[in-house]
Amino acid sequence: MTDRRRPTDPAPYYEAHVFCCTNDRGEGAKRPSCARRGSEKLRDYMKAQARAGGLADVRINASGCLDRCELGCTMVIYPEGVWYHYDTRADLDEIIETHLKKGERVERLIMTPDQKDELRPEQQMAPAAE
């Protein structure tokens, strides 16, 4: 399951492919949504920073709902399948530097598969930056 690739598959198109949920459930929705926490502007920031940082083989995409709404803002990075919570530009800078550039992990922000409803204390940071 950890390696679903086949030897005959074409080479990857991107070295890393980031998907930032920008779903907006609108006001009064029962579940929260990433766009309501500022994910659209944060994703734009990450895209610009990745480009400015020369990450040519990395793509920073917006996506629909990643269904971890209570934990947003949410992103997933493939092919490694690592999920992060983020709130601020500083969080994104750290993900770019540590994960995308160095291939390491931002342990503080990583979301585990059993984490469904609540952020860990160290993930509860300031509200989304402007």
Added chain:
Amino acid sequence: MTDRRRPTDPAPYYEAHVFCCTNDRGEGAKRPSCARRGSEKLRDYMKAQARAGGLADVRINASGCLDRCELGCTMVIYPEGVWYHYDTRADLDEIIETHLKKGERVERLIMTPDQKDELRPEQQMAPAAE
């Protein structure tokens, strides 16, 4: 590069994660876009079919522009990083049955990394269903 995962990474959240570009550049845009070829309805169809087919650990997401606009409709399936062109519901049925259920490949529809501007003859099928 083919395995960016680390042994200490959390288990994957989904077994397979499909991203279908639903970007719409609007009328008169210089480049084509997947939504103009019917990708939104096709993605809705794939999502419903995957659910009806009992693919519980598979998520079918919409995404922003995957930047292979001349080859749309475009999807990518992670973590394996396999890219497909599709035009019809029959294409999607084949991807669900062959790739998602059996773990095999729909060779006819696979897009290679060097394929930037033109579909291969076998990929040029009927226009988007509806």
